[in-house]
Amino acid sequence: MSGADFDAVVIGAGNAGLTAAATLQRAGARTLLVERHNVPGGCATSFRRGRFEFEVALHQLSGIGAEGQAFSLRPLFDGLGIGDRLTWVREPDLYRTVVPGSFDVTLPADWEGATATLDAHFPGNRARLDRFFALVRDLTFWQIAAMRGTPADQVDELFFRHGLRPARDVLDEHFEDERLKAVLSSYWGYLGQPPSRLPFQDLALVLFAYLEFKPWHVRGGSQAMSGAILDAFLEAGGEVRFHTSVEAILTRGGKAVGVRLDDGQEVSATDVVSNASLPLTYGMLDGLDIPAAVRADLATRRIGVSGFVLHMGLDASPAELGFTTSTTFVNTDLDADRTSASWHTREPARGICVTSYDVEPIGFAPSGATHVSLMTLQYGSAWDGVAPAAYAREKFAYAETLLDLVETVTPGIRGAIEEVDVATPLTMSRYLGHPGGAIYGYDQDATESWQFRDSERRPHVPGLHLAGSWSGMGGFQPTLEAGVRVARRLLRSKAA
Ligand SMILES: Cc1cc2nc3c(=O)[nH]c(=O)nc-3n(C[C@H](O)[C@H](O)[C@H](O)COP(=O)(O)OP(=O)(O)OC[C@H]3O[C@@H](n4cnc5c(N)ncnc54)[C@H](O)[C@@H]3O)c2cc1C
Numbered sequence: 001m002s003g004a005d006f007d008a009v010v011i012g013a014g015n016a017g018l019t020a021a022a023t024l025q026r027a028g029a030r031t032l033l034v035e036r037h038n039v040p041g042g043c044a045t046s047f048r049r050g051r052f053e054f055e056v057a058l059h060q061l062s063g064i065g066a067e068g069q070a071f072s073l074r075p076l077f078d079g080l081g082i083g084d085r086l087t088w089v090r091e092p093d094l095y096r097t098v099v100p101g102s103f104d105v106t107l108p109a110d111w112e113g114a115t116a117t118l119d120a121h122f123p124g125n126r127a128r129l130d131r132f133f134a135l136v137r138d139l140t141f142w143q144i145a146a147m148r149g150t151p152a153d154q155v156d157e158l159f160f161r162h163g164l165r166p167a168r169d170v171l172d173e174h175f176e177d178e179r180l181k182a183v184l185s186s187y188w189g190y191l192g193q194p195p196s197r198l199p200f201q202d203l204a205l206v207l208f209a210y211l212e213f214k215p216w217h218v219r220g221g222s223q224a225m226s227g228a229i230l231d232a233f234l235e236a237g238g239e240v241r242f243h244t245s246v247e248a249i250l251t252r253g254g255k256a257v258g259v260r261l262d263d264g265q266e267v268s269a270t271d272v273v274s275n276a277s278l279p280l281t282y283g284m285l286d287g288l289d290i291p292a293a294v295r296a297d298l299a300t301r302r303i304g305v306s307g308f309v310l311h312m313g314l315d316a317s318p319a320e321l322g323f324t325t326s327t328t329f330v331n332t333d334l335d336a337d338r339t340s341a342s343w344h345t346r347e348p349a350r351g352i353c354v355t356s357y358d359v360e361p362i363g364f365a366p367s368g369a370t371h372v373s374l375m376t377l378q379y380g381s382a383w384d385g386v387a388p389a390a391y392a393r394e395k396f397a398y399a400e401t402l403l404d405l406v407e408t409v410t411p412g413i414r415g416a417i418e419e420v421d422v423a424t425p426l427t428m429s430r431y432l433g434h435p436g437g438a439i440y441g442y443d444q445d446a447t448e449s450w451q452f453r454d455s456e457r458r459p460h461v462p463g464l465h466l467a468g469s470w471s472g473m474g475g476f477q478p479t480l481e482a483g484v485r486v487a488r489r490l491l492r493s494k495a496a
Pocket residue numbers: 011012013014015016017034035036037041042043044056057058059060061244245246247275276277280307309375428431432433439440441467468469470474475476477479480
């Protein structure tokens with residue numbers, strides 16, 4: 001044990017900060033967790049309006065896996081001693097995806113069901129679908145093998161041939177019908193890159209994750225997960241400071257040696273783990289210039305996409321409103337490039353993800369009522385130059401455009417609204433402290449893929465470790481895993 005106040009300080013209680021802190025403390029490392037907000041979770045939180053609880057971020061959780069076919073998150077939560085405190089809620093469908101006047105397809109969350117449904121809607125494609133899904137499975141198998149360190153000469157060449165190709169190219173190679181390609185690539189609206197720029201390996205991974213291991217929710221929403229991880233940390237003896245920002249990362253002799261909090265208190269620590277954004281983390285270095293390699297790296301990266309969300313408490317049941325699936329994508333047309341370009345503007349929303357949290361209830365709405373969120377991705381820059389006096393008017397005007405789009409699949413939904421709350425990229429930025437309110441860190445195109453960027457594994461300041469969406473892949477499963485991975489690596493380096 002060192003003479004420092006703590007063995008580790010963790011900056012930020014987002015998914016990765018929480019799992020890092022809990023893993024460290026449970027392994028005996030005395031850990032302080034510092035969070036600027038007053039609740040744990042970062043994006044993974046909820047809040048109350050009237051008789052409703054509103055989920056902030058979780059639309060579909062990957063990584064749980066069925067009983068007897070666990071994926072990575074069940075063992076992760078079991079490893080933290082909280083697996084039995086969380087109740088997982090399985091969604092039977094992948095999604096319903098709609099372009100009014102063009103198609104309306106609900107895909108079941110299993111390979112055969114999805115294939116049969118697509119073949120029924122777009123007859124004559126059975127053999128092509130079999131080939132496509134076989135490629136999705138094979139490529140994902142080899143991608144995971146490569147991520148886990150399988151030497152390149154032992155990885156099947158199909159991974160190198162197709163992994164970084166735009167998803168659009170691979171879809172074009174398999175199918176002719178543009179509507180079928182749009183149905184199969186609907187998850188691009190989550191991933192933040194249109195199929196023309198989305199690496200096929202990312203689309204394949206998300207399809208594989210949900211078709212093989214199913215989409216899940218958790219009772220009590222993502223806040224229940226965040227609270228359970230915090231409990232695991234506290235029960236192991238960890239210390240947490242909410243409502244407290246880290247203002248500086250203290251260094252000595254080029255090494256991180258602690259933090260300064262916003263009340264001026266300095267806390268020494270053998271190691272610092274940051275769940276904050278990379279620009280903020282490196283900008284907080286005190287007594288050390290940002291290393292040239294980091295400067296060069298950050299200069300080539302683009303702040304990623306944020307989101308605009310309309311949360312609604314509706315005084316009607318999902319059935320009364322016509323919701324048959326938890327997740328529905330609604331797009332105005334098939335032009336994904338145009339939709340992704342629109343995320344830099346406040347032109348009327350062209351594509352939304354509609355989540356109905358009570359088709360498979362997670363306990364957020366009273367009986368007979370429904371919590372629904374409408375979300376479109378959007379860059380923070382779309383709100384540049386909006387005067388404070390105009391902000392409220394502008395955000396409600398933009399929210400109306402999301403409602404216009406959802407009315408095409410659930411006519412009359414406006415009439416059932418009891419509570420609303422609107423979050424813009426500026427809201428995300430205020431609550432998370434991230435530039436642009438980015439929710440997945442940097443823009444996740446091919447240049448950001450794990451083959452090229454690995455801030456997490458190659459930290460440049462001794463004693464400073466990076467965990468979360470800014471140093472790896474964004475999203476729930478990746479960030480929950482990242483915190484554990486970073487903590488274990490840190491612990492191993494001490495044991496060596
Ligand atoms: C509206 C929305 C919808 C989303 N939908 C999905 C989805 O359906 N599926 C999915 O997989 N992902 C989704 N995501 C993305 C996912 O939630 C995030 O990528 C993930 O939760 C990020 O986790 P993280 O560990 O990087 O930490 P973050 O959640 O980014 O949290 C970072 C934490 O650090 C704290 N912090 C920052 N600076 C300081 C400081 N100086 N001092 C102290 N604390 C600090 C912040 O307050 C915050 O709590 C969504 C996100 C949002 C916002």
